[in-house]
Amino acid sequence: MYKTNCLESVISLLFPRRCPVCKDIVIPRGSLICPDCMGKLSWIHGPTCKRCGKEVISRDIEYCFDCTKHKRTFDCGMSLINYNDIASHSMAQIKYNNKREYLDFYSEAIYRKLGPRILRLAPDILIPVPVHPTRLKTRGFNQAEELARRLSLKLNIPINTSILRRVKKTAPQKNLGPSERLRNLEQAFVASPLPPRIRSILLIDDIYTTGSTAEACARVLKRAGAEYICVLTIFIGAGG
Numbered sequence: 001m002y003k004t005n006c007l008e009s010v011i012s013l014l015f016p017r018r019c020p021v022c023k024d025i026v027i028p029r030g031s032l033i034c035p036d037c038m039g040k041l042s043w044i045h046g047p048t049c050k051r052c053g054k055e056v057i058s059r060d061i062e063y064c065f066d067c068t069k070h071k072r073t074f075d076c077g078m079s080l081i082n083y084n085d086i087a088s089h090s091m092a093q094i095k096y097n098n099k100r101e102y103l104d105f106y107s108e109a110i111y112r113k114l115g116p117r118i119l120r121l122a123p124d125i126l127i128p129v130p131v132h133p134t135r136l137k138t139r140g141f142n143q144a145e146e147l148a149r150r151l152s153l154k155l156n157i158p159i160n161t162s163i164l165r166r167v168k169k170t171a172p173q174k175n176l177g178p179s180e181r182l183r184n185l186e187q188a189f190v191a192s193p194l195p196p197r198i199r200s201i202l203l204i205d206d207i208y209t210t211g212s213t214a215e216a217c218a219r220v221l222k223r224a225g226a227e228y229i230c231v232l233t234i235f236i237g238a239g240g
């Protein structure tokens with residue numbers, strides 16, 4: 001399980017792969033994560049919110065607290081792992097320490113655990129949540145796009161990075177209320193009209209917390225002609 005291919009195995013002889021959880025060299029060689037660290041991640045097992053995919057405490061709860069409180073323009077959501085300290089540490093390594101190789105593990109895990117569901121949905125394209133061009137310049141990559149590229153190859157679904165763009169850097173959102181936060185975010189994204197054959201979108205991001213980024217992107221994409229939008233993330237904040 002979670003093995004790399006042949007060429008990657010040769011590369012791993014020269015540059016041993018590091019574990020996305022403990023940062024040590026992964027043993028056995030060729031794996032993408034230490035067997036013990038697999039169990040340290042808080043995998044989503046459900047029950048989950050029927051809208052966003054967040055874990056909820058009982059099967060009797062249809063929607064999480066955020067989804068009952070706020071308008072949802074996206075149609076569905078799915079995620080892999082609960083966002084806790086371990087997840088946050090791993091994500092920070094990817095984003096700020098250029099550990100893009102960790103996304104090999106996360107994309108493979110998404111493919112194995114959520115692949116059949118994604119293929120049943122049969123989205124026309126994968127769209128990563130974009131970052132602002134100046135942030136892209138300083139960081140050098142967009143982790144959502146890196147994830148989407150890996151998934152595109154595995155799922156054989158094309159990725160599109162030109163329809164949805166981020167035109168505004170968002171100010172720190174901490175002091176804003178939910179509706180101001182959303183308005184602020186909505187103005188940050190623009191979407192070009194969708195080509196005629198593209199109606200169903202899998203929107204990809206690294207993490208889903210309150211859902212405001214996904215909602216802002218979904219609003220502009222629906223105005224651009226999208227009919228169905230599902231949000232896919234590696235991590236998702238705790239449910240309610």
Ligand SMILES: [Zn+2]
Nearest residue numbers: 019022034037
């Ligand atoms: Zn490990």
Ligand SMILES: [Zn+2]
Nearest residue numbers: 049052064067
């Ligand atoms: Zn929800």
